[in-house]
Amino acid sequence: MIVTCKDDGNRLDSTLVTHIENCSRTSASELIKKGFLLVNNKIKKPGYRVKTGEKLQGTIPRPSPLPDCYPENLPLEIIFQDPHLIIINKQPGIVVHPSPGHSCGTLVNALLYHCPDIEGVGGAIRPGIVHRLDKDTSGIMVIAKTHYAHTAISSLFKSRDIKKEYIGLVYGNIKEKKGRITLPIGRHPFDRKKMSVNSKRPRSAETIWSVNKHFGDVATLLDIQIKTGRTHQIRVHFASMHHPIIGDCIYGSRKLKNIPTIYNNDIQKKIKTIPRQMLHAHSLSFKHPISGETLNFTAPIPEDMNKRSSIRAMINIAFSFKGRCFACC
Structure with missing residues (x-):
């Protein structure tokens, strides 16, 4: 050119x-x-x-070929299973499917070991996968065991007939009791690995939230529901509000605007001890693709969000200035 x-x-x-x-x-x-x-x-x-x-x-060299999928005997927390689908509680730190740089140790590798019948369902690289969670997001996922179930559940996601609820811990004190974010999301204009509300080619996105609990001026625990499923949607939307998810090293690394300056330096030190974003897919509700029965599943809040000492210590900073002590939720 x-x-x-x-x-x-x-x-x-x-x-x-x-x-x-x-x-x-x-x-x-x-x-x-x-x-x-x-x-x-x-x-x-x-x-x-x-x-x-x-x-x-x-010239642009060809990308590295995708790795082959093979079974691995990895821990897998199965909440429910029948001949058509599996409901699992994904642990943080687990990539959903193999990709360049992640050739093994993924959720798909574990599924192929524990449920070998899913091989080839919906594709060779992502067998059974109808939706994803980010590597460091924990929580509930539905996996298809048959081609019919894969098509049916994929259609439910596309038509937004699956109810997905998350729990997230964000920086700062959100004073409103509830709200809705409708900023469109697309690829970041300069960093193609990130998403942004300032994209040149955005797609509609909707996130609904309500306050579960406040922790002084430092943090707010939220109940979150997404109507759309854009990549990094929750993380991008709350970062756009200047209330990023705690522990998010991609979208929450800038200086915190919604926390009093007196806390910032101490909190930034504590942030480094949190290994992942504090975001958990808590519940999933949809109609069974065969029986039509309404299914409701929940995954308990993981230990690192509920009682992690580094989070407790971080929140204690805010209360210590007022002579109070934080009791773990």
């Missing part, structure tokens, strides 16, 4: 992100550093400022 006046003066990596579909700035930077993308047949740095008339050329 030839640089036009529209891109004149822009960084080389940013220019490539603008013109290459599904390319993150990190990926563009790596391609430039490795010499796959050149400016007038010369290697430049990612921060090089392009000029009108310069020729950008190169």
